[in-house]
Amino acid sequence: MQFSxxxxxxxxxxxxxLPGIGKKTxxxxxxxxxxxxxxxxxxxxxxxxxxxxxIRFCQRCHNVADxxxxxxxxxxxxxxxxxxVVENIRDVIAIESTQQYNGLYHVLGGIISPLDAVGPDxxxxxxxxxxxxxxxxxxxxxxxxxxxxxxxxxxxxxxxLQDLPVKITTIARGIAFGGELEYADEMxxxxxxxxxxxxxxxxxx
Amino acid sequence: MQFSxxxxxxxxxxxxxLPGIGKKTxxxxxxxxxxxxxxxxxxxxxxxxxxxxxIRFCQRCHNVADxxxxxxxxxxxxxxxxxxVVENIRDVIAIESTQQYNGLYHVLGGIISPLDAVGPDxxxxxxxxxxxxxxxxxxxxxxxxxxxxxxxxxxxxxxxLQDLPVKITTIARGIAFGGELEYADEMxxxxxxxxxxxxxxxxxx
Numbered sequence: 001m002q003f004s005x006x007x008x009x010x011x012x013x014x015x016x017x018l019p020g021i022g023k024k025t026x027x028x029x030x031x032x033x034x035x036x037x038x039x040x041x042x043x044x045x046x047x048x049x050x051x052x053x054x055i056r057f058c059q060r061c062h063n064v065a066d067x068x069x070x071x072x073x074x075x076x077x078x079x080x081x082x083x084x085v086v087e088n089i090r091d092v093i094a095i096e097s098t099q100q101y102n103g104l105y106h107v108l109g110g111i112i113s114p115l116d117a118v119g120p121d122x123x124x125x126x127x128x129x130x131x132x133x134x135x136x137x138x139x140x141x142x143x144x145x146x147x148x149x150x151x152x153x154x155x156x157x158x159x160x161l162q163d164l165p166v167k168i169t170t171i172a173r174g175i176a177f178g179g180e181l182e183y184a185d186e187m188x189x190x191x192x193x194x195x196x197x198x199x200x201x202x203x204x205x
Numbered sequence: 206m207q208f209s210x211x212x213x214x215x216x217x218x219x220x221x222x223l224p225g226i227g228k229k230t231x232x233x234x235x236x237x238x239x240x241x242x243x244x245x246x247x248x249x250x251x252x253x254x255x256x257x258x259x260i261r262f263c264q265r266c267h268n269v270a271d272x273x274x275x276x277x278x279x280x281x282x283x284x285x286x287x288x289x290v291v292e293n294i295r296d297v298i299a300i301e302s303t304q305q306y307n308g309l310y311h312v313l314g315g316i317i318s319p320l321d322a323v324g325p326d327x328x329x330x331x332x333x334x335x336x337x338x339x340x341x342x343x344x345x346x347x348x349x350x351x352x353x354x355x356x357x358x359x360x361x362x363x364x365x366l367q368d369l370p371v372k373i374t375t376i377a378r379g380i381a382f383g384g385e386l387e388y389a390d391e392m393x394x395x396x397x398x399x400x401x402x403x404x405x406x407x408x409x410x
Binding site: 001002003004005006007008010011014017018019020021024025027028029030031032033034036038041042043044045046047048049050051052053054055058063064065066070071072089090092093096097099182183 | 209225239248256297298
């Protein structure tokens with residue numbers, strides 16, 4: 001693609017570095033911004049920059065936060081004795097959108113996957129265990145994608161928690177094996193939280 | 206969608222205002238930026254803001270420019286007596302990408318379309334006519350989308366130019382009727398520039 005303006009070309013190049021955005025789509029987005037009010041584009045740009053510069057990760061649950069502790073952890077109306085263990089931030093958003101869960105979260109930051117060279121040490125598993133010890137958690141709910149890696153992660157953490165007086169459950173398998181949690185509809189995902197099973201039953205099966 | 210961070214939510218909202226980008230895609234893009242180096246995101250944001258703030262429109266051909274005159278108009282190696290008339294900036298980029306055209310451009314800023322309330326006065330037709338008078342242009346090539354509106358625009362401008370000693374051509378109809386110029390492959394578009402026809406033959410047909 002040949003541009004007669006370096007300003008335009010740079011902007012298109014920046015957009016086309018985003019995942020799933022090719023050159024033609026990038027050009028369409030940039031020309032759209034070019035037609036918008038200058039103030040709108042300024043706000044777009046500042047919002048993105050501020051997000052990256054100021055966002056924090058919650059020291060308690062590792063979710064994204066605007067300060068040291070995220071708005072979920074600092075909400076005293078939520079059940080403090082319940083922790084839902086998820087792979088990443090997107091899964092928190094997916095579960096929050098069901099409006100059927102009122103406990104806390106713990107974001108692992110990935111799942112155990114030897115093929116991708118992700119071991120337990122790269123995840124926030126130690127932080128989860130010390131949390132359960134200190135916070136006297138009554139139940140943890142695993143809400144991981146139903147894959148081999150997800151199952152391995154559940155199995156590993158469950159072993160680590162054997163000696164602690166905590167109930168361990170997992171969301172019901174309403175979601176097809178190999179599916180992606182974040183794309184499930186809110187109905188299915190909400191129902192699978194309500195019908196959670198004790199992990200012994202689940203692993204045996 | 207429920208977010209635990211206002212910074213994240215604002216960034217997702219900004220992205221989802223772009224055309225063709227829904228909430229889930231916006232979230233994917235924002236989480237991608239969150240994983241990138243802070244400097245990269247800063248550069249992304251600044252490039253977009255600078256593009257919108259500093260970009261100009263060429264006073265001669267109405268193409269995007271970094272200054273008063275665009276890089277195509279100010280390039281003395283290009284044929285100054287040849288003007289290619291296009292609807293918008295995207296069409297300039299499409300034709301430049303064929304690397305088969307070495308003249309100047311004139312961006313109309315749209316085409317005559319009574320249904321969309323776009324008349325000749327909203328386009329840069331007067332500017333084109335005075336350009337042809339002053340610059341002693343030898344040939345103008347119409348490269349408009351092959352639609353009724355495109356044909357109407359060609360007909361209107363051709364009438365206006367009757368008394369001027371300028372050759373009027375149009376790119377060959379290699380492109381299917383109703384098709385979009387900017388999505389044509391470079392081979393077809395380049396060939397259609399080479400095989401341009403005198404406008405009398407074209408209108409009669």
